[in-house]
Amino acid sequence: MRHDLKKTLVTAGAFFIFFWFGFLDNLKGPTIPFILKDLGIGYSLMGNVLGLQYGGFFLATLAAGVLIFRFGLKKVFLGLSMLLLAGIGCAAAAPGYAPLVLGFFLTGLGLGAVEVAGNSTIVLLHPERKGKLLNLLGFFHGVGSMIVPIYAGALLSAHYSWRFTFALSLAPLTLFLIYLLAVKFPEYRREAAENIFALLKSAFTAEMIWHYLAICFYVAAEIGLAAWIIEYNYKIKGQPLFYSSLSLTLYFGLITGGRLLGSFVVDRLGHLRVLLAAALGAVVCLTLGLYGPAAVAFFLPATGFCFSIIFPTLTTSFSNICQAGIEKYLGFLFTFAGIGGMIGPWLIGLCGGWLQLGTSMSLLILYALIMLGSIAVLLGKAGNDLRVSRRSGA
Template sequence: MQSTAPAPAVSSTKTVWLLTAAGFFSFFIFGFVDNLKGATLSSLLADLEFSYAQGGSILFAAYLGFFIATLVAGVLADSLGNRMILILAGGLISAGIIAFAGANGFWLLFAAMLVIGLGMGAIEVSGNGLIVQLHQLNRGRYLNLLATFHGIGALIVPLYAGRLLDGGVSWRQVFQYSLPLAVLLTLAFVLTSAPAQSAPKSAESAGFDWQAVGKLGFTRQMIWFYLAIAFYVGAELGIAAWIVEFLQQSKGFSLTGATGFLSLFFGMIMLGRVAGSLVVERIGYLRSVLGAAAGGLLCLLIGIFGPPALAFFIPLCGLFFSVIFPTITAVVSDVNREKTNSILGLLFAAGGVGGALGPWAIGVVSNAVGIGWGFALCALYCALIIGAVLALNGTKTTGNFDGNLDNG
C-alpha cells in the first residue's frame, strides 16, 4: 500500500546535524534524570522512613506523568513541532527537580515526580519523532544511536550519585546538582533552528483525527507492539529502580558495589545499542527483539536465583535489552507513515504504563514477600516480551518490516 502522506521537506545539512546533536543530548538528559530515581531511592527511603510500597508509588508517579505526556505530546508535536515540545520538556524537568529536592511529604514528592515524568514523556515522544523526521533512511540505526545517549546518561548517573551519597551528600543535593543539565536542555533547542516542515496539511489532517489514529493505532498488530514495549519498559525500569536495593538486601553488596552494578547495567545497554545500530537492519527486526528478550531472560534468571558470585549476570542483561526499545520504535514508525507522532505517542504511552506499573508492582510484591521475589518480576516481564513478539509473527504489515520471523 502506497502512503499518501506528503513528502518530507529537506532541511539544510547543518540544521539536520545540529538538531540531531540536540536530540541526542535530550536523550542523555532523559537517561540521567530517569535513573537518578533508582540511584537515590535507598537513601530517600532511609531518610524519610518510607516503605517499599511508598517508594514504588513515587516511582509510579514518574511514569504516570510519562504516560500522560506521551498521549498529549504526540498530538501537540504533530501541530507545534518536535522542537517546541522538547523546549517544554526541559522546563518541566527543571521545575520538577526543584520541587522534588525541596519536598518532605509523600504527596509533594509524588506530585514533583509526576512533573518530572511529564518532561521525560515529552522527550521520549519528540526526541524519537525528531530523529524520525530528520533521518528518513536507516531509521533503526539512528534510533539505536539516539537510545545510546540515554544509556550514556544512565551509565553516568549511578557513579555520580553513588560517589556523592558515599561522601555524605544528601539525596536532595544530588537532585539539585543535576538542575543545570535540565536548563541546558531547554537552551539547546531555543538556540537551534526549527527543522523544515512538510507541505501544509489540510485542517482535517493537521488536527487529531480519532478515526484515522484509531484505524492505524489499534490494529491487532499494534496491540502486540504495545504489550511488548510495556513489558520491556517495566523490565528495564524495574531493574534500574530496584537493583541497588536488591543487591544490598539479597546479595550482601555494599552501596558502592550495588550502584556500580547499576552503572554497569546501563554501560551494557550503551554498548549494545552501538552494536545494535550496525546489525539490526541485517538480522531483521523481529529476530533482533526476540533474541534480545531471550538473552535478557536467561541472564536475569542466573543473576537473581544464582549465588552472589553470579550476580553480574543481572547487569549483563543490559547488553541484550539494548536493542529492544529502539528497534520496536523503528518498526512502528516505518509501518505508520501517517500520523507518525500520534502513533508513536500511543506506543510510548504503552511504555509509560509498563514503566509505571512494573517498578510499582516490584515494590508491592517486595513489601509482601521480600525484595528477592519482587525483583524476580523483571524475569517474568522478559518472558512476556517473548510471548508478545511470537504473537507478532506473521501479522500483516506494510513498509520495510516483515512480520515473519523466518524472513527477519
C-alpha cells in the same frame, strides 16, 4: 541554513536532552535520603511524590505525540525545556512538601515529553537510519543514567546539599533552551488531522497491539530486574552487598554498551530478526541467572546486553508500520511502556511478600516470554506478508 545542517543540529539537540533525560530521571535515587531528612517527611509521602512524577510522565507521553503533530517539534521541545526548568527549580527551592510535589510533577511532565519528542525527532528526520540513531539515542540516555550516581555521590559526600545537586542541572537546561531558540528546525511531512475517535481506532490495529504488548512486557522485565537485582543477589543468593550493587552497575553498563554496538547492526540484520534473537537471549540469561548454579550467576546482569537494543529497535519496527503521522502514535507506544515499568517491579514485590523474592523473580522470565511471543508473532506476520507480496508480484 541548509536542510541537512538543520537536521544535524536538531538531532544533536535530541542526543543532548536524552543524556539529561537519563541523568534527571535517576537523580532522585541518591538524593532521597537527604530530601527526607531535610523536609522531615516519611517514605509514604515520598512515595506519593514519586508516584505523581510518574503520573506526569504518563500524561506527557499521551499528549506529546498529538502536540507534536499539531504544533511541531520545536514548540514541544521549547515547552518541555521550560517544564524541566520549572520542575527542577521548584524542587530545589522547595521550602515544604507541596512545592516538592509540584516540582516533581512538572519534571515528570517534562521527561515524558522528552521521551516522545526525542524519538519522534529521529523517526521524522531520519527515516532511513532510524534503527541506528534510535539505539544511539538510548545510548546517551544510558550514559546519563550511569554518570548521575557518581555526580550526586561526589557532591553529597562533599557535604553539598541535595538542593545544590539539583540546582546545578539548571545550567545545561538553560543552555539547551537558548540553543533551541537559535536553531531552525527542518520541515517534515505532516498528515491531515483526525478526530480523537478515528485516532483511537487507527492506533489499535493488530500489528500495533503486538508492539504495545512486546514493549510493555519488555519494560516490565527491564525495570523489574533493575529494581530487585541487588536485593535478590544479597538476600537470596547470599552475595556481599558490594558485589550485589556492582551487578546493577554492570547491568546498566551492558545496556548502554549494547545500544552503542547495536546502532551499527540493527538496520543491516533486520529489525524483527534482531529483536527475536535478543528476546530469546534474554530468556536464556534470566533462566540461567535465576536458577543456574553460582558459577553462572553473571548471566543475570548479562541480561542487560540482550535487553539493550530491544526498546529502540521495537520503536523502529513500530514506526515502520505506521509511517504516516507516526508522531501521533508514539505516545501510545510509550504509554504502554510506562505501564510495564509500573506493573513489572510492583508485581514482583507484591508476590515476594506473599511467597518469597526468589519465587517472585521468576515473573521476569514470564515477562520475557510474553515479549518473545509477541515478537515471534510480528516476525511470522511479516514473513506471511512477504510471501503474499511475492505471489502477487509473480
